[in-house]
Amino acid sequence: MREFIYNQKKIPKSQWRYGFRSSAATGCGWIAVYNALVFMGYQVYPERLIRYFKRQMPLINGNFGTVIWGPALFFKKRGFDVKISVRRKMYDKLLQDSDVCVMFYHWRNKWKFGAHFVAVTHQDGKYIGYNTYVNSVGPDEYGESLSAFLKKKKYFGTVLIGIRNKSM
Numbered sequence: 001m002r003e004f005i006y007n008q009k010k011i012p013k014s015q016w017r018y019g020f021r022s023s024a025a026t027g028c029g030w031i032a033v034y035n036a037l038v039f040m041g042y043q044v045y046p047e048r049l050i051r052y053f054k055r056q057m058p059l060i061n062g063n064f065g066t067v068i069w070g071p072a073l074f075f076k077k078r079g080f081d082v083k084i085s086v087r088r089k090m091y092d093k094l095l096q097d098s099d100v101c102v103m104f105y106h107w108r109n110k111w112k113f114g115a116h117f118v119a120v121t122h123q124d125g126k127y128i129g130y131n132t133y134v135n136s137v138g139p140d141e142y143g144e145s146l147s148a149f150l151k152k153k154k155y156f157g158t159v160l161i162g163i164r165n166k167s168m
Contacts, residue, residue, distance in 0.1 A: 002038050005031050007136045016046050018065075019054060028117040028131060029053060029066020033074055035119035035130040036100045040165050066117060071102040072161045081164035091146045091160045095122040098162035103129075105150065106157040115157070120146065 005011070008031050013022040023031065023046075030049040037044045052074065053066050076082045085094050095101050101120045106113070119130040120142070127142035127149065142149040150158055 002034075002044050004035050004038055004130050004139070006131055006138055007134070008131055009134050016050055018050055023050070026065040029070055031131050032102045032117035032119045033071050036071075036075075036102055036163060039100045039119060039121060039130075040163075065115070068104055068159060071104075071117065075161070075163050079166040081166070083162040085160050085162070086158070088147050088150055088158060091150070091158075092122075092127075094160055094162040095120060095127060095146055097164075098122075099165045100163050102161045102163065103146075104157075104159045104161075105155040107153070107155055120160075 008027050009024050011022065011024045011027065013024055016023040016027065018025075018027045018030070027050075030046070030053045033053075034044050034046060034049055053070055056067055056070050056073070072082050072084055083094060083098070085091060091103075099121075102117060103120050104115065104117050106115045108114075118132050121128045121130075125144060127144070127146045128139045129142055130139055132140040146160075
């Protein structure tokens with residue numbers, strides 16, 4: 001079984017290219033899907049995920065990351081039960097009702113602006129993120145409310161994709 005990817009910045013720049021850029025720079029979308037699949041116990045091949053997501057937007061080809069609806073389409077096409085929410089107040093419930101989620105959000109730090117995908121789970125009353133920030137070395141705890149965490153961090157433009165395993 002594959003290991004989680006906790007920190008995409010540690011992926012060597014020549015490994016798993018995503019368009020003209022490295023997965024370390026723009027791979028958070030496919031990595032969130034990878035981590036979600038690993039969490040559900042699937043054998044996952046990064047090269048196959050990268051090839052799939054690059055084909056979703058052929059002209060962009062992964063150079064600007066993964067399109068926002070990409071992970072939801074990936075899971076839906078493969079028979080998983082998928083629910084999408086943009087209502088932050090509903091995130092805790094959606095996470096509790098899902099096996100795993102993929103979250104997209106925008107962040108801003110003074111003049112810097114960006115977006116990121118992460119895999120998120122609900123375990124033992126806590127919300128846990130995978131590949132959450134540059135210095136991650138393992139799963140990162142978001143606390144007892146994902147909604148409160150997002151509000152505190154001032155993340156915006158969030159989308160949560162709830163995924164239920166198709167074998168259930």
